Amino acid sequence: MDRITAAEVFVTIVDRGSMIAAADTLEMSRAMVTRYLAQMERWTGARLLHRTTRKLSLTDAGERTLERCRKMLAVAEEIDLVESAQSDDLRGLLRISCSQSLGQTAVVGAVAQYLKRHPQVAVDLQMNNRAVNLVEERIDLALRITNELDPNLIARPLSTCASVVCASPAYLAAHGTPRHPQDLAVHNCLTYSYFGKSLWHFDGQEETTAVAVSGNLSANESVVLLSGTLQGAGISLQPYFSAAPALAKGELVELLPGYTPLVMGIYGIYTSRRQMPATLRTMLDFLVTWFATDPDWQATLR
Template identity: 70%
Template structure:
C-alpha cells in the first residue's frame, strides 16, 4: 500500500476525529480508510488509536507515528508530482482489471490509442471476471458493467453497455420464438451466475417490465454464454458489442425488438478521487471520450 496515502489517511482520522469523517474528507470509501489504518498499525507494530464508542484517542505509539506522518507529508508536498517533473506528460505503470469480453471489444483498442497519446505510460491488463480487491492486488482501475454499483465504491461512469436478447436459428426452430417477454418463462435462458436470481429487465411501450428467468446453464463470463447460445443451448441476454457480428452474419437472431433490454453502465472503479496519479486521471478522461465517440465501439452498440 502507498505509505504517503496511508500517512494522509492516518492524519485525517486524527484531525477529523473518526474514520467516517476522514473518508468523507478524503473522498475515499470507509472500507479503504479502515484498510489503510490497519496497514499503518501493521507497519508500526502497535495499536495507534484507542477506539471507544464516542471518540478516538492516540496511543503513545500513535502520537509518535502522527508526528512522523506529518513530517513525511511535508516532505512529499515539497516534491513534484510523479510524471510532471519533466515534460508534464504522465508517466508510469497502470494495472487495470477487466472482464474478457469488454477487454477484447473495447479496452484493448482504447488502451492502444491511449498509449500512442501518452508514450511514457505503460499498462498491465489483468483479465478476470471476478470482483477484485484493488488495494490488495495493486489494481489502479477496475472496469465493471453493472447497474447495481456498491455506493461505498469510488467510481466514474465511462460509458453505456447496450444488451440484446438473442438465440440461434437452430434453437428457435426446435423450441419456437418468444413473442412477448413473458414467454421467456417457457424457454431455457442462459443466465449470468453473479446476478444470483435472474431477473431480466426490459422497456416496453415506455414502461419497465421485469421478467424472472431460469435455465439449465449459467456461467460467470458472458463469452462462455455467447459460445453456448451459438450451439443452440438457449436464449441469452448478451452485450450488444459481443453479439453484433454474429447478428449481422445470421448466426444469431435478435428477439423481441419491441422490448428493449435495460442498458447498463460501464464504470471505472478506483481507490480515491483525491489521490490519483496523472496517468490514471488521463486514462479516465480518455476512456470517457473513447466510449462516446469511437466509431468501432459505436458500430458494435447501435
C-alpha cells in the same frame, strides 16, 4: 505504501472523528483508508486508535504518532513536488481489470491507441468478470458494466451498455419464439453463474417487467454464453456490442423487440482521487474520449 499519505490519512481520521468522514474528506475509498491505517499501525508496532461503535479515541501510542505525523505533514508542505504530465514523461505500469467481452471488443483497442501516445507506459490487462478487490489485488483501474456501484470506491462514467435478448434460428425453430418477457420463464435461458436465479429486467411501452429465468447452462463470462447461444443451446441476454456482429449476419435473432432490456453503465473504478498517478489520470481521460468518439464503438450503441 506512501508514508506521507498514510500520515495524512491518520491525521484526517483523528480530525474528522471517523474513517468514513476521512474517506469523504480525502476523496478516497473506505477500504483504502482502512488499509493506510493498518499499515501505519504496522510501521509503529502499536495500536493507534480505540474503536467503538460510537467514536474513535487515541491510544497513548496514537497520541505520540499523531504529533509526529503532523510534523511530517508540515515538512512535506514545504516541499514543492511537481509531477509533469507531459506525454514524454509518462511511464510506469498500469494494472487494469475488465471482463473478457468488454476487453476484446473495446478495451484492447483503446489501450493500444493510448500506448502509441505514451510508449513508456506498460499496461497489464486482467480479464476477469467478477468484481475484483482493487486493494488486495493491486488493480489500478477496474472497468465494470454495472448499475450497482460500490460506495467504497470511486467511479467515473465512461459509456453505456445496451443489452439484447437473442437466440439462434435453430433454437427458435425447435422451441418457438417468445413474444412477451414472461414467455422466457418456459424457455432454456443461459444465465450468469454468480446467482442461483437470474432476473432479467425490461422496459416496455407501458410497463416495467422483471422475469426470473433459468436454464441448464450458466457461466461467469458473457462470451461463453454467446458461444452457447450461437450453438443453439438457449436464449441469452447479451451486451449489444458483443452480439451485434452475429445479429448482422443472421446467426442470431433479436427477441422481444417491443421490450428494452435494462441499460447499464460502463465505469472506470479506482480507489482514490488524491495523489492519482499521471498514468491513471491520463488513461481515464483517454477512455472517456475514446468511448465518446471511436467509430467502431459508436456503432455498437443503440
